[in-house]
Amino acid sequence: MQISVIGTGYVGLVTGACLAEVGNDVLCMDLDAHKINRLKQGDIPIYEPGLDDIVKRNIAAGRLRFTTDVVESASHGAIQFIAVGTPPDEDGSADMQYVIAAARAIGQSMQEYKVIVDKSTVPVGTAEKVRAAIQEELSKRGSKLKFNVASNPEFLKEGAAVDDFMRPDRIVVGVDDERTANLMRALYAPFQRNHERLIVMDIKSAELTKYAANAMLATRISFMNELAMLAEKMGADIEQVRHGIGSDPRIGYHFLYAGCGYGGSCFPKDVQALQRTANECGRELKILGAVEAANESQKKVLIAKIAARFGNDLTGRHFALWGLAFKPNTDDMRDAPSRVLIKDLWERGATVTAYDPAAMHEARRIFGNDPRLMVADSSMAALEDADALVIVTEWKAFRSPDFAAMKSKLKAPIIFDGRNLYEPRDLRAEGIEYFPIGRSA
């Protein structure tokens, strides 16, 4: 099939590359000329395991191309995916300007019947607005061209995006006509040979499903984070509680890890946006208000533990930080708990040496060359002369460090662990003062 993808960020690029991988002829369009020029040369602007190979292979095979030309992309694909950003507006609602601009661009340039598929995460009712914007542009041109609109929210996780797209748990498709449903079935047939994964529903339900999934996952995390703080107060161990409840198949083991708060480009913004959507139609989602508030306090848990150990004034103190990205296997630092911690440490007078396997360049982009943040070439080098180690992201490489070497580098053997990577009794045996989340050290 001929497919255009508008917006070549995490979602657009993964979507375009994976659809090309199964034999489609894909044109990815973005307004960011710098990004498109890099991509044309096979240079991937994001860190995402496996993506590099797929992009290069499909460019070489001629199935994946990149452009900044709106007219070219509007005429190429029988299916026009919209995968542009929907960042939070000042009041927390999703900013729809990029989605509507993409829809207008399609309406201004399309020359034959098209199916426009929204892959961005958008509030309920957006498909109607997309339809109206395209229709308005067609009317301005005096065109009677027909088109259909569908919703196909994306559930990929950063760091596992290619795998999630190639082997999805489910493919949600919102349509209001059978012709579009059949087209989407044909498009996704290669991704569900093993068993049916396509869930076809009405458009509004598909739009809401995306927010419901993220809100439910964020709720589980905030719930566990609050329980972790309670466990800590009462001398219980959140890791044992996690095993105990996860073994109930009605609860399950996934997304029950307590930590120093959730971050990323999706959970924080989607939890907020769903609340705004509810408010707009006179409803209040009380649980989500609490989920958000609990997450904001959880991002402060590490600094509270550090202040309890070293005092509120950290002037002259120096900390090693392992992990800058909002989660492992990505270089993305959008809404990362590390950003809150670094600012909190700075405010109290401390300096930081950080190490992250992928996000160092992103940290430099965000914090510039501020002398209060140094970066190290390795996890061990970051420890040199630090008062303590603080772990913020659970990269696999941090799981089994050489504790003896670690102790020789730190000023004192102290670890604040925002991701519960180690067993408290093992660290006690190593003579390390250990501060995990929700566990008595």
Ligand SMILES: NC(=O)c1ccc[n+]([C@@H]2O[C@H](COP(=O)([O-])OP(=O)(O)OC[C@H]3O[C@@H](n4cnc5c(N)ncnc54)[C@H](O)[C@@H]3O)[C@@H](O)[C@H]2O)c1
């Ligand atoms: N990042 C994720 O893990 C993820 C997963 C599922 C869903 N989503 C959702 O998918 C959407 C995209 O997210 P992302 O992380 O890929 O965003 P992103 O910021 O990485 O990429 C968006 C891209 O769209 C481009 N763009 C903006 N307006 C455009 C226009 N009019 N025409 C062409 N290009 C335009 C931007 O230049 C940018 O390259 C969001 O709604 C997000 O919530 C994201």
Ligand SMILES: O=c1ccn([C@@H]2O[C@H](COP(=O)(O)OP(=O)(O)O[C@H]3O[C@H](CO)[C@@H](O)[C@H](O)[C@H]3O)[C@@H](O)[C@H]2O)c(=O)[nH]1
């Ligand atoms: O048990 C857990 C699991 C995750 N997290 C944190 O939650 C955040 C989000 O993690 P994850 O969901 O793995 O990353 P995302 O790439 O943001 O993916 C989420 O957001 C995407 C964008 O909407 C959706 O497509 C995905 O399905 C959804 O998992 C990160 O800060 C994690 O550290 C925890 O604290 N505890």
